[in-house]
Amino acid sequence: MTDDSHAKPPAQIPLAGVIGMPVAHSRSPQLHGYWLRQYGIRGHYVPLPVMPEHLAEVLRILPRAGFVGVNVTIPHKEAVLALADVVTDRAALIGAANTLIFRADGKIHADNTDGYGFIANLRQNAPDWQPDAGPAALIGAGGAARAVVASLLDSGVKELRITNRTRIRSEQIKAEFGARLVVYDWAQAGNMLDNATTVVNATSLGMQGKQALRIPLDALNPDALVTDLVYTPLMTPFLTDAQSRGCRIVDGLGMLLHQAVPGFERWFGTRPEVNDDTRRAVLE
Structure with a gap:
């Protein structure tokens, strides 16, 4: 028998998702799922319905379950600012976050990419x-x-x-x-x-x-x-x-697509492209 006690543990499959209540209507799982398949990335993105009174507990637990980050939607976009360890200037200015990164050092990093998505949509289509x-x-x-x-x-x-x-x-x-x-x-x-x-x-x-x-x-x-x-x-x-x-x-669809780009890149290590195929995948 070989001694495999020193063998490397299997690489963790990165998980991400969208936290909100309700969240079943979100197109984000469709979008991120398309990109994961498109770029051949082993990872998953799932909807996470979370009640406000459970938000803090869920955010503490998710990194332990292999989550690298989440998107945040109504009604949690303001509340997560108080629960984050690091808040970007733009998230602080806007007073809300839509993207959380669970860092390797255990800290929660909060950002807001809605404004980025809004401008990128205009620049692409006009x-x-x-x-x-x-x-x-x-x-x-x-x-x-x-x-x-x-x-x-x-x-x-x-x-x-x-x-x-x-x-x-x-x-x-x-x-x-x-x-x-x-x-x-x-x-x-x-x-x-x-x-x-x-x-x-x-x-x-x-x-x-x-x-x-x-x-x-x-x-x-x-x-x-x-x-x-x-x-x-x-x-x-x-x-x-x-x-x-x-x-x-x-x-308005392009804003949804573009705001998702920075989060996907941070979580999964690849910067995705927003094009006609992306739009079609989300509209299916």
Whole structure:
């Protein structure tokens, strides 16, 4: 008999997933599963439904079970900041994290890649987009909107107009992000589109099962780039209306795809490409 007491243990198969409640609707397992197959990587990415009261305990246990990291979705994106050992500047600025890395030293590293995904989607699908060409107009003031604000300001937008059904949330974002933001009342949302060269819907209005986004687009500049963070349906009524007025449009699916790139690279060691095949794989 051979003495295998000094044999190397089998290499751990890296595990990752998405934590949320609910999480069954998430397309992230489809996306990461496609990339794992595409690049021939031995790894798994799974949905992890976790109640808020169990979040801290689950995050402590997952690394011991072979998890290298997770994506974070509603309702945990703010709560994980308090549970992380290291928080990136952009996650701290946005006040939420969507990507956790379980480091070899036992520390939890929290980042927010939503803003990266938002800008990468625009750059890929509207390569001649110029963020400093004119004012940007943002509808919504939730967590996703905060990521959009940070990324637009970082990209060089000189004036960012923002409106929300609850005005105080817009005011809070202005207080944190500064003088380049201009707050509009919800009743005046149509007016803020005047001369705007970038227009973003960061609300869930227009999503399947939600109310429509009812903002008059009469003042919309036909040269504007219009994008919607909603991707179910891909062509929201907001995008359809903007396109009929001559605007270039970018749907929200690309943001989901691009925001996943940095996490996948950190967890599995390969930087994945976002292309037409990726889109098809997620839409199947």
